[in-house]
Amino acid sequence: MSSFNFLKAIKNDWSVNMKQIKRNLLIFTVTLLILTLLAACNTTAKQINKSGDTDELANKIMMLSTTTSTQDSGLLDYLLPEFKKDTGIEVKVVAVGSGKAIKMGEDGEADALLVHAKSSEEEFVKAGHGLKRFDVMYNDFVLVGPKGKTLSDGKIFLNDIKGALGFIAANNVEFISRGDDSGTHKKELGIWKEAAIEPQGSWYISAGKGMGEVLQMASEMQAYTLTDRATYLSMKEKLELDVVVQGDKSLYNQYGVIQVNPDKNDKINARGAERFVKWILSEKAQKLISEFGKDIYGEALFIPNAK
Secondary structure, eight states, X not given: OOHHHHHHHHHHHXXXXXXXXXXXXXXXXXXXXXXXXXXXXXXXXXXXXXXXXXXXXXXXXXXXXXXXXXXXXXXXXXXXXXXXXXXXXXXXXXXXXXXXXHHHHHTTOOSEEEESOHHHHHHHHHTTSEEEEEEEEEXXXXXXXXXXXXXXXXXXXXXXHHHHHHHHHHTTOOEEEOOSSOHHHHHHHHHHHHTTOOOOSTTEEEOOOOHHHHHHHHHHHTOBXXXXXXXXXXXXXXXXXXXXXXXXXXXXXXXXXXXXXXXXXXXXXXHHHHHHHHHHTSHHHHHHHHHTTHHHHSSOSSEEOXX
């Protein structure tokens, strides 16, 4: 082989090798870029909480079915940003009566429940719809009526709810019922039953509405209604209503939290619900609940009692 041909062969080999090297570099660069993007997506999909754990459901939405009182009182607006800050999980709230909230759990349309109808909650768990029920907090119900007035004839029932309802029924005094199978409605019906009274007649108005709307109706109509204390206090300045009866042991109002059974369907965010239940029972959440409302009303609207 002549020196010219030898040099030409070397040049050709060099060109081929350079093309192969460039091709390999390109493949390596693209592969590295893909791996980097995958790692970034994986990191984004995980939320590192304060304990150092990761939660792949950080960017998933958890559905919370709850009573209107937790929403109308402002409690959830106060708590849920802290829950998201700690876990990265966003909570979508459906605020209805406790009966409807529990039905949503039965139908697999919610991931967790926060309600106040203890006997119904216990039946829900016993039937296998929920995993376990936990006490979260409590407050009380109060009977409210027209501001600055007694029921009639100077009748005052300071802590006798059955006596007050008996007087209302006997004298056809307008009373507005939630009428929506909520925890408040269940409590009201239970008290009528304990008092051996069947409420009926034009004086007894079944609204089929949430607590906030019923309080507004009672204020406008100058009627009486049973309400949870938290919702009443949160709306008090806008209402022409005073507390008429409070302190009766029948008016105790316990709230519970339940994780819906994830076996109902594959859409249930079981991990998110589990994290929510643990969080709301935690020392931090319980402390937040104990402080809610004190700065405005001089008293907490809910008393935490998770065990």
